Amino acid sequence: MSRRPAITLVRGDITEQHVDAVVNAANSSLLGGGGVDGAIHRRGGPEILAACRKLRASHYGKGLPTGQAVATTAGRLPARWVIHTVGPVHSASEDRSGLLASCYRASLGVADELGAATVAFPAVSTGIYGWPMDDGARIAIETVRTTQTSVEEVRFVLFDDTAYEAFAAHLS
Template sequence: MPTNITLVRGDITEQDVDAVVNAANSSLLGGGGVDGAIHRKGGPDILAECRELRAGHYGKGLPTGQAVATTAGRLPARWVIHTVGPVHRSSGGDPSLLASCYRESLRVADELGARTVAFPAVSTGAYGWPLEDAARIAVEAVRETDTDVEEVRFVLFGEDAYQAFAAHVG
């Protein structure tokens, strides 16, 4: 379990942490929301490494609930950990898939030696996961994961997301 869970209202691309988590799509080739912002601000090195991953082990894309790391390019972080959240409607709202995004991202962070990790609210944007439920699942998954990460920082874009997570971090 991380020693410290913190909440920040802001932009994940500006976080000075060891690793930022990208709410990626399975293609790993960029998209909208958090994914697009990370690729735009991080620059072409992130996309180049994602293309290498697609050319190798992840030829069919990164499966939902899994995580993989690349450089962070021009971001202040050292690494980007890409995870594919479930689409709420097509996953049937399976909380284990969403929890897996957080657990697997922390596992990758441990492999990298990352001690500070910033997470967005995975699957709550275009993927339609209800915010309150997503916040509960995220905080529980992080608290229940055995990890060497010292700080998990939830970086939340809006006030509604911040309040939803605050209700569970307590």
């Protein structure tokens, strides 16, 4: 059944969330990296990397395209699955907001395929990819609010007060 999910904000560590699916702000290689990606791979253990290597050996030989999403096991995380999505690098000269919105939509689509009721998202692309936090929060909240999904709760897990305040401003 499609509905609009409840949206909650948490200041904390996404790797500690007891949810059906955790969304990873991955790089296209799917083989780990820094920030959220590195934290998920470290805490989730080698099972996640092994599953990502299988994806690279089959459907995603050239990597996961920006704006798309794919699921793997969550390994040792307190979740059932990790949904990997590749956010766009922010550009001052090119509007890539559609790709950022696609990360949230595609992740919710994968969550629906999995039957996930609860999904934890980070603030995709707002770290090393340079997306301004306020705009990233606006796109995230608007996209989740307007995407039909069977997910019951979307939890934005925000690492610091700046991110939390930006998301709270767009949620109200």
